[in-house]
Amino acid sequence: MVATRILIVEDEPLIRMFVVDTLEDSGFQVAEADSAADAIAQLGGEEDFAAVIIDVGLPDRPGDGLADEARAKWPELPVVIASGRDRNELARRFSQDSRITVLGKPYTSHMLLNALRDLGVTAGTPE
Secondary structure (H helix, E strand, O other), rough: OOOOOEEEOOOOHHHHHHHHHHHHHOEEEEEEEOOOHHHHHHOOOOOOEEEEEEEOOOOOOOOHHHHHHHOOOOOOEEEEHHHHHHHHHHHOOOOOOOOEEEEEEEOOOOHHHHHHHOOOOOOOOHH
């Protein structure tokens, strides 16, 4: 069985390491990006991703804008937006898109995996 590949877009190294460890321990393959530009380059590359996890506070542009761009270019791509700001505001903004979920920071491994599962993304099963 081929592992499901996830892209994590997070500029904070400790949070990125936590997410990578959580996902790999759960059977996912993980690619990492620390900026929106790096994320778009990877999403448009050779690799297929089952989902992307995006931090709102990226250094080169807001993560919610990256989510908009990703969904426009790859409409079937599930997106988890992680934010330390008002989770409800973002949830309202994206409420019409069933392929986007918002996860408030700080979050646990269990919360992250549930967010992916709610989007239909599980380890070892291609999207």
